[in-house]
Amino acid sequence: MNVPFLDLKAINQACREQLIQAMTDVLDSGWYIQGQKLNEFEKKFAEYCGTEFCLGVANGLDALTLTLRAWKTMGKLKSGDEVIVPANTYIASILAITENDLVPVLVEPNADTFNLCPENVRRAITPRTRVLLPVHLYGQLADMENLMEISSDHNLLVLEDSAQSHGAQIDGRKSGSWGDASGFSFYPGKNLGALGDAGAITTSDPELYEVLKALRNYGSHEKYKNIFQGVNSRLDEIQAAILSVKLGFLDEQTKHRQKIASAYLDNIKNNAITLPVVVSPEQHVWHLFVIRSSRRQELQRFLMDNGIQTLIHYPIPPHQQQAYPGLNNLELPVTERIHNEVLSLPMGPSLSVEEAAYVAQVCNRFMSKD
Ligand SMILES: *Cc1c(COP(=O)(O)O)cnc(C)c1O
Numbered sequence: 001m002n003v004p005f006l007d008l009k010a011i012n013q014a015c016r017e018q019l020i021q022a023m024t025d026v027l028d029s030g031w032y033i034q035g036q037k038l039n040e041f042e043k044k045f046a047e048y049c050g051t052e053f054c055l056g057v058a059n060g061l062d063a064l065t066l067t068l069r070a071w072k073t074m075g076k077l078k079s080g081d082e083v084i085v086p087a088n089t090y091i092a093s094i095l096a097i098t099e100n101d102l103v104p105v106l107v108e109p110n111a112d113t114f115n116l117c118p119e120n121v122r123r124a125i126t127p128r129t130r131v132l133l134p135v136h137l138y139g140q141l142a143d144m145e146n147l148m149e150i151s152s153d154h155n156l157l158v159l160e161d162s163a164q165s166h167g168a169q170i171d172g173r174k175s176g177s178w179g180d181a182s183g184f185s186f187y188p189g190k191n192l193g194a195l196g197d198a199g200a201i202t203t204s205d206p207e208l209y210e211v212l213k214a215l216r217n218y219g220s221h222e223k224y225k226n227i228f229q230g231v232n233s234r235l236d237e238i239q240a241a242i243l244s245v246k247l248g249f250l251d252e253q254t255k256h257r258q259k260i261a262s263a264y265l266d267n268i269k270n271n272a273i274t275l276p277v278v279v280s281p282e283q284h285v286w287h288l289f290v291i292r293s294s295r296r297q298e299l300q301r302f303l304m305d306n307g308i309q310t311l312i313h314y315p316i317p318p319h320q321q322q323a324y325p326g327l328n329n330l331e332l333p334v335t336e337r338i339h340n341e342v343l344s345l346p347m348g349p350s351l352s353v354e355e356a357a358y359v360a361q362v363c364n365r366f367m368s369k370d
Contacts, residue, residue: 001355003307003308003309003351003355003359004346005310006346006347006350007348008189011349012195014249014350015245015246015249018245019242019246022037022238022244023238023241025241029237032237032238033236033237034217034234037240038234041235041247042055042056042200044244045200048167048174048250049175050173050177051176051182051204052205052206052209053204053205054201054202055201055203055213055216056239057198057199057216057234058198058216058232058234059185059187059197059198059199060092060184060186060187060190061095061096061199062216062231062233063184063185063199064133064159064183065100066215067096067181067203067212068083068100068102070212070215071157073211073215074207074211077130077157079101079102080101081102081103082103082104082128082129082131083097083104083129083132084105084116084125084131084132084156085106085107085133086106086108086109086115087107087108087109087318087330087334088109088314088334088335088338089135091314091323092161092163092185093133093161094106096183097133098324104318104327105124106318106319106327106330106335107120107121107124108335111337113140113142113277114137114276114290114338115136115140115143116132116135116143118143118146118147118150122150125150125154125156129156130156130157131157131159132147132150132151132156133158134161136161136162136164136168136175138288139164139191139284139286139288140278140283140285141168141178141283142160157179159181159183160175160182161182161183162176162202163183163184163185163187163190164185164287166190166250166285167191167192167251168282168284168285170282176202180208181202181203181208182201182202184200184201185198185199186239191253191285191287192246192247192250194243194246196236198236198239198243199235214228214230215230215231215233216230216232216234217232218231254285257285257286257347257348258281258285259353260348261284261286263353263356263357264356265278269364270364270366272294272299272366273291273299274292274293275291276289276290287347288313288344288347289346290313290342290343290345291345291363292338292342296312296343299343299366300312302366303363303366306362308345308346308358308359310346313342313344314339315339317336317339319332320336345359346359
């Protein structure tokens with residue numbers, strides 16, 4: 001049996017007719033940027049997340065970068081302020097900080113959940129800390145109850161990185177509605193994915209919303225009148241129309257991901273493999289199913305030899321990247337071990353339960369002595 005890591009084509013084929021209709025509507029409307037399709041999607045996605053506002057932008061990195069930039073524009077942040085971020089995140093979270101001339105303070109995650117550890121966050125706070133940037137990594141919400149308490153104790157802004165956690169919730173409160181603002185990515189492989197690059201910011205702060213609305217469009221609310229030095233980071237009508245269609249399938253697809261995850265969790269039994277820890281089932285939308293093994297390379301090869309494609313998220317932690325020489329001498333043993341051991345199994349709405357059972361079976365045969 002061949003099991004691909006993620007079959008994007010199959011996922012999009014499942015709503016082919018509706019996507020063709022949505023794209024045709026945009027083609028025939030004669031209006032391609034900042035129009036009705038964007039307004040519709042922003043309204044639907046804000047409602048989905050439980051926030052007052054949503055702003056479409058060009059991609060997930062811009063969603064994070066522009067939010068920090070807006071806070072600088074509003075006088076809430078200044079160059080050199082510190083932003084606390086998990087050390088094991090994807091590079092985009094760090095780039096958004098340094099792009100704004102802010103200082104990333106890398107904090108070791110909880111080794112079980114891969115998410116920000118509240119005790120480590122408290123220890124990392126200095127008089128210059130202004131922002132917490134929790135990343136809901138692999139689809140599981142960070143410990144937002146405790147992190148929000150820390151933020152109110154220390155008067156910090158909270159920017160959630162929700163690029164991997166569309167629809168994840170704690171007690172009905174969704175990813176993107178906990179912090180002062182949140183950045184989402186709709187990169188094709190994300191749980192809600194466009195057919196190209198796309199992103200969004202959610203917030204319930206009307207002032208932030210107004211600033212961001214201008215910043216993403218040349219710093220302009222009114223054509224040819226520029227109140228800020230903005231950028232061009234807009235969400236195309238065609239992608240907004242596609243996302244509105246796909247949002248209608250998201251909850252169903254999340255349930256499927258949860259079913260696949262249960263199949264893995266119930267059936268993989270091998271002491272060379274550490275399974276992911278689930279804090280509560282609703283909290284996890286399984287963007288990725290990430291196991292750990294001290295024999296990762298052999299395990300990946302064994303799975304590959306049996307037709308199973310796996311990936312590593314991520315092989316090199318941000319502090320060891322060539323792009324950040326200033327961070328290279330940090331010692332972050334928990335993060336480093338995570339990066340040496342993690343392996344992502346096939347996961348997605350097009351993966352069948354039979355395929356998941358096969359993956360579990362092969363995992364269980366790894367290293368057996370027969
Ligand atoms: C994908 C991702 C981003 C960036 O999104 P893009 O749309 O690719 O710019 C940011 N943070 C995390 C955690 C991501 O996984």
